[in-house]
Amino acid sequence: MTLLPIIARRRDGQRHSEAELRELANAAAVGSVPDYQIAAWLMAAYLNPLDEEQTAWLTLAMADSGQRLDLTSLPKPWVDKHSTGGVGDKTTLVLLPLLAACGLTMVKMSGRGLGITGGTLDKLSSVEGLRLDLTPERLIEVAREVGFALGGQTAQLAPADGVLYSLRDATGTVASMPLIVSSILSKKIAGGAETIVLDVKCGSGGFMRTLDEARELARWLRTIGERCGLRVRCAITDMSTPLGAAVGNALEVREAWDVLSGVPLSEPVIRFRELCLDLAGLALETSEAGDRAKAEEALTSGKAAQKFEAWLRAQGATSGVEALPSAPVVRTVRAAQD
Known part of the structure; x- marks a missing residue:
């Protein structure tokens, strides 16, 4: 051929x-x-x-290059989220258990690092034993048990995008609006979601450096998503500074856990927590399942943290966040000015 x-x-x-x-x-x-x-x-x-x-x-x-997940055996609403990524972006690690604690069902396919952005799968690979190569059948089982499941692309789910995704990174063709949009949305459709909340990062630490670029990407995502039969909401959020205070795979998982577990947080991490609550509120309102106050209650009550721990066990983790590896060198880098 x-x-x-x-x-x-x-x-x-x-x-x-x-x-x-x-x-x-x-x-x-x-x-x-x-x-x-x-x-x-x-x-x-x-x-x-x-x-x-x-x-x-x-x-x-x-x-359609693989199979689409059939979520009809799971409770609605079926929701997915996506962030266009940036330095320290770990919103998925907080949002999925938070939204599951609010009664939403999510089966999410995440990717490895692309361009300057770190990948959710890379971050979660620091958790010992955690399985991210689940079959479609196992993804649905975990979502039924916990309320959400997360894995990488497989030969069964959107395999064409897996090939194009890796080749875009190797050929300098990452920053193409149609290719970005088709990659993001094809995985959401294959994952069975009906409602998609999209976090479009804007600033020097993301793909979209200017507000005009971010608005154009948000417009494309919404337009193409609706053409494909999805309900889509977009939020444009700041990526002119790192998100939170941690940058690095295990460090970011630990920081996401800090937000979920309710320990005292530094100012940058408080801002990250507030962003997660804002996005959770948007997802709940779009799917007509609640609002930001409902997300706040799920977070402060510990329900979201319980979901995260249950999810780790369901996907095979042999230890928790407390056993995450530490890099031989960890440095604090302070801004020269506010």
Whole structure:
């Protein structure tokens, strides 16, 4: 099989048909074409971007390149969240147990680091024994038991995006609006969510450096998500400074636990806690399941911390946050000014 006609069409800035984009996604998923042809298409798509209709087609094609999770055996609402990432961004580690404690159901696929951003899977890999390579069936079992489950991409769920995701990082094509949007949303669709809350980071520590760029990404995410049948809400949040006080895989897991467990927090971590509550309130309101006050109660009562501990056990962790490894060198870096 060859993708040459599809590559040439993208190179020349011509429109793809929906069938062509499904052919591309399926070829990537099953490995029927060499990586260099997919890389060539990605560079052509970076230089000649897809329009909104083609982006929606690519999103659905990548979601359908594997199976979609069937969440009908789990209680609604079915919700997912995504942050575009940045320095110290660990919101997933707090939001998932917090929202599960409020009665929402979430099955989330997370990724490794991309560009300057650290990946949720990289951070959680510091927890001894924690399984992040769950089958679709096991993801649903964990979500039924705890209220949420988290894993990485597998050959069963959005496999085409897994291939494109890694090649974008290797080919300098990360910063493409249609490719960013299709990657984010294809995983949400494959995970079975109906409501998506998106945290678009803006500032020097994220992909979107300016407010105009962040607004444009938020508009694309909402537009393409709605074209694909999702209910989408976006929040644009600050990434001009690190989020919280910890940067580093195990350090960030420990800091997320500090927020969940209610220990005294420094000022930067208090700001991180407030952001998590704001995003939780947005998710609850969008899914018509509560508000920020409900999230605050779940956090202060310890229910969210209990969910986090139950989730660690359900996904095979052999020790808790107290046993996280420590780096040989840990430094505090203070800003020269406020």
